[in-house]
Amino acid sequence: MKKRVLTDFDLYLINEGTHYKNYEKLGAHVMEIDGIRGVHFAVWAPNAKSVSVVGDFNNWDGKRHQMKLLGESGIWEIFIPGLDEGELYKFEIKSKYRGYKEQKADPFAFYFEVRPKSAAIVYNIENKHKWQDVEWMEMRKKKNWFELPIAIYEVHLGSWMRVADDGNRFLTYREFADKLIPYVKELGFTHIELLPISEHPLDASWGYQTIGYFAPTSRFGRPEDFMYFVDKCHQNGIGVIIDWVPAHFPKDAHGLGRFDGTCLYEHEDPRKGEHRDWGTLIFNYGRNEVRNYLISNALFWLEKYHIDGLRVDAVASMLYLDYSREPGDWIPNIYGGNENLEAIDFLKKFNEVVHQYHPGVLTIAEESTAWTGVSRPTYLGGLGFSMKWNMGWMHDTLEYFSKDPIFRKYHSNNLTFSMLYAFTENFVLPFSHDEVVHGKRSMLDKMPGDMWQKFANLRTLYGYMYGHPGKKLLFMGSEFGQWREWNFDDSLDWHLLEYEPHRKLQRFLSDLNNIYKKEPAMYEVDFEWHGFEWIDFHDSEQSIISFIRRAKKHDDFLVFVFNLTPVPRFGYRIGVPKGGYYREIMNSDSEIYWGGNLGNMGGVYADDIPHHERQFSLNLTLPPLSVLIFKPE
CATH class of the missing domain: 2.60.40.1180 (Golgi alpha-mannosidase II)
Structure with a gap:
C-alpha cells in the first residue's frame, strides 16, 4: 500500500490557509515511496480539467504523466518513479474553461533554468549546505534591534560588480561572499539588503517582477551557493535582509497569472487585480490558499536560507484600493472606503506569524503614505511591521x-x-536605489x-x-560618490x-x-x-x-x-x-x-x-x- 505524501490534514490546512510549510508538500520532491525512488509532484489548480507533468523525460508530452485530483482540495499530485534531481519540468494545465491550455512553471520550485529559459528544475535543497552560523542564529533570537545600530548597505547583485575581462559576466554567489562581504565589513555596515533575489525573467525589473517565489535566482549560482553567501555574512557579523514582493507579480505566460485558466492567484476584475502602471497583477489576499502561499514563502526564506529580515516592497499599493487609479477605476470596500481590508488583514497575519516563528527577524515596510501604525503591534491596532522606511524625511532632506x-x-x-513625526513609527532613513535612477541623478x-x-x-x-x-540605509555606489545614475545592466564605477x-x-x-x-x-x-x-x-x-x-x-x-x-x-x-x-x-x-x-x-x-x-x-x-x-x- 503506497503511503500518501499529502494527507487529509495537509489538504485541510492548505485550503484553510494555515499550512506554513506547504513548500514541503507542494512542488517537486525527490523521495522514496515503498522502496522506489522518484519524484513526487503536487500543484494547486482547482479549476483545471487535467494537469500533467511535462519535461525532457517524457518529451514534454502532456499525455504521458497525468496527475490525480485529491478530492475537492483543488490539489493534483503524481509520483513518477525513476526521476531524480536535475530534471527540467513544468505543469501542463488544461482548464475547465475557455479551452485554456498552458505550460506553467511550478509556483513552489526551488531552482530554475537560467533566463530566458523558464523551466523549473527538480532540486533538493536539504543537506546541500552545512550551516556554520549557529552562534549568529541563537544570538539573533535575543537581539532587540530597536536599541542596536542598523546601517544597511543596499545591493543589486547584478550590478554591484561584474567581471569585465570575462564578457562582463555576473559574479557568482560564492564570489560575492569573497568580495562583497569583506567590503561591507570594512565599511562598517551592519546589514546587507538585497534587491529581490527570487527568480525573475526580466533583468530590467531589478527582481521586482517575481516568477519563482521559492527560488534564489540561478543567474548567480545554485541554491546552496546562496546559502553559502548568507552563512558567510553571518560568520562575519553581517545580517542579510532581502526585498520581498507580495504586492504584485508579472503576466508572463508561464507564471502565476490565470494559472489554471482562471484568476487563481489574482482578482478577476482588473480594477482590483491589475497594476496598470507596472503591467503586473495583484494577489487576491482574501483567498486562503493565496495568503498561505505568501506567508509560507516568507517563512521559507527565514527557515531555509537563514534570512534576517524581509523588506516588503510597495506596501502602499497593497493598502489602498485606489492606489494610482483614477476615479471610477477602483472598487470600494464593503464600507465604501478605499482601504484594502483583505490586504490589511494579510499584512497583519504575515507579521504576526513571522515574529512568532522567528523572533529577532526584522520586517520592514516600504510605505510612503501617512497610514498610521505601520510599525506598531497588531494588538495595538497596527500592521505589525518592525520598522518603516521614512520616505517623507528622504524627500524633504534631498530637496x-x-x-x-x-x-x-x-x-x-x-x-x-x-x-514633528519622527517618533510616530520605527523609522529607517533610506537613500535607496529609487533615488538614483530615472533622471533623479546620483x-x-x-x-x-x-x-x-x-x-x-x-x-x-x-x-x-x-x-x-x-536606522540607516544607503544604496551601493553612494558611499564613494558614483557620478552616474545607477544602471542595472552595468557594474558600479x-x-x-x-x-x-x-x-x-x-x-x-x-x-x-x-x-x-x-x-x-x-x-x-x-x-x-x-x-x-x-x-x-x-x-x-x-x-x-x-x-x-x-x-x-x-x-x-x-x-x-x-x-x-x-x-x-x-x-x-x-x-x-x-x-x-x-x-x-x-x-x-x-x-x-x-x-x-x-x-x-x-x-x-x-x-x-x-x-x-x-x-x-x-x-x-x-x-x-x-x-x-x-x-x-
Missing part, C-alpha cells in the same frame, strides 16, 4: 540639500519638519556647487542622516576609487559607520522623543542647526552641529548641558576626507556662559558645508 546654499535659509523647515550629482562643494555637501548630508533618529575625493568620501562613510556603532547615543533611543533634543534650529539666516542625541543613560550624549553654507563661521556659540571638555570626534572638513581642514583643534572646553537656555556653551569654529560631532569627556 533641501539639492538647493544652492544661498537659498537654503528659506527652506530650513525641510530639515526640521521630520522631528547622490553626488544631486549636490549643488563646484566639485569640492559637491563632496562637502554629500559628507554633510550623510552626517545629518547618521545624526537624525532612525569602481575606477573612481583611483581618485582622491572618491576614496576619501568612502573613508568618511566608513568612519561615520564606526562612530555610529561605537556611540549608543546615536542608536539606543531612535524611536522615542527623549533620545533627541534641539539646541537651535532658529538660525535659518546662516543655515546652521544643532542638536543633541542621547543614549538610554541620559548623561551619555553627543552634540551635532551643521553649517549648511560654504561660509566658515568663527566664534559661533551654542548652548550645551554641562561643562568640561568636548572632544571633536568627527569633522567632515578634515583633510583626511578631502576637506579644508578647518575645525577646533580636536575639541573645546565649555564656557560657563549661558546660551540657548543652557547653563554652558561652546565657542566654535564651523567649517564650510560641514558636520561636527562633539562628545563630552
Whole structure:
C-alpha cells in the first residue's frame, strides 16, 4: 500500500490557509515511496480539467504523466518513479474553461533554468549546505534591534560588480561572499539588503517582477551557493535582509497569472487585480490558499536560507484600493472606503506569524503614505511591521540639500519638519536605489556647487542622516560618490576609487559607520522623543542647526552641529548641558576626507556662559558645508 505524501490534514490546512510549510508538500520532491525512488509532484489548480507533468523525460508530452485530483482540495499530485534531481519540468494545465491550455512553471520550485529559459528544475535543497552560523542564529533570537545600530548597505547583485575581462559576466554567489562581504565589513555596515533575489525573467525589473517565489535566482549560482553567501555574512557579523514582493507579480505566460485558466492567484476584475502602471497583477489576499502561499514563502526564506529580515516592497499599493487609479477605476470596500481590508488583514497575519516563528527577524515596510501604525503591534491596532522606511524625511532632506546654499535659509523647515513625526513609527532613513535612477541623478550629482562643494555637501548630508533618529540605509555606489545614475545592466564605477575625493568620501562613510556603532547615543533611543533634543534650529539666516542625541543613560550624549553654507563661521556659540571638555570626534572638513581642514583643534572646553537656555556653551569654529560631532569627556 503506497503511503500518501499529502494527507487529509495537509489538504485541510492548505485550503484553510494555515499550512506554513506547504513548500514541503507542494512542488517537486525527490523521495522514496515503498522502496522506489522518484519524484513526487503536487500543484494547486482547482479549476483545471487535467494537469500533467511535462519535461525532457517524457518529451514534454502532456499525455504521458497525468496527475490525480485529491478530492475537492483543488490539489493534483503524481509520483513518477525513476526521476531524480536535475530534471527540467513544468505543469501542463488544461482548464475547465475557455479551452485554456498552458505550460506553467511550478509556483513552489526551488531552482530554475537560467533566463530566458523558464523551466523549473527538480532540486533538493536539504543537506546541500552545512550551516556554520549557529552562534549568529541563537544570538539573533535575543537581539532587540530597536536599541542596536542598523546601517544597511543596499545591493543589486547584478550590478554591484561584474567581471569585465570575462564578457562582463555576473559574479557568482560564492564570489560575492569573497568580495562583497569583506567590503561591507570594512565599511562598517551592519546589514546587507538585497534587491529581490527570487527568480525573475526580466533583468530590467531589478527582481521586482517575481516568477519563482521559492527560488534564489540561478543567474548567480545554485541554491546552496546562496546559502553559502548568507552563512558567510553571518560568520562575519553581517545580517542579510532581502526585498520581498507580495504586492504584485508579472503576466508572463508561464507564471502565476490565470494559472489554471482562471484568476487563481489574482482578482478577476482588473480594477482590483491589475497594476496598470507596472503591467503586473495583484494577489487576491482574501483567498486562503493565496495568503498561505505568501506567508509560507516568507517563512521559507527565514527557515531555509537563514534570512534576517524581509523588506516588503510597495506596501502602499497593497493598502489602498485606489492606489494610482483614477476615479471610477477602483472598487470600494464593503464600507465604501478605499482601504484594502483583505490586504490589511494579510499584512497583519504575515507579521504576526513571522515574529512568532522567528523572533529577532526584522520586517520592514516600504510605505510612503501617512497610514498610521505601520510599525506598531497588531494588538495595538497596527500592521505589525518592525520598522518603516521614512520616505517623507528622504524627500524633504534631498530637496533641501539639492538647493544652492544661498537659498537654503528659506527652506530650513525641510530639515526640521521630520522631528514633528519622527517618533510616530520605527523609522529607517533610506537613500535607496529609487533615488538614483530615472533622471533623479546620483547622490553626488544631486549636490549643488563646484566639485569640492559637491563632496562637502554629500559628507554633510550623510552626517545629518547618521545624526537624525532612525536606522540607516544607503544604496551601493553612494558611499564613494558614483557620478552616474545607477544602471542595472552595468557594474558600479569602481575606477573612481583611483581618485582622491572618491576614496576619501568612502573613508568618511566608513568612519561615520564606526562612530555610529561605537556611540549608543546615536542608536539606543531612535524611536522615542527623549533620545533627541534641539539646541537651535532658529538660525535659518546662516543655515546652521544643532542638536543633541542621547543614549538610554541620559548623561551619555553627543552634540551635532551643521553649517549648511560654504561660509566658515568663527566664534559661533551654542548652548550645551554641562561643562568640561568636548572632544571633536568627527569633522567632515578634515583633510583626511578631502576637506579644508578647518575645525577646533580636536575639541573645546565649555564656557560657563549661558546660551540657548543652557547653563554652558561652546565657542566654535564651523567649517564650510560641514558636520561636527562633539562628545563630552
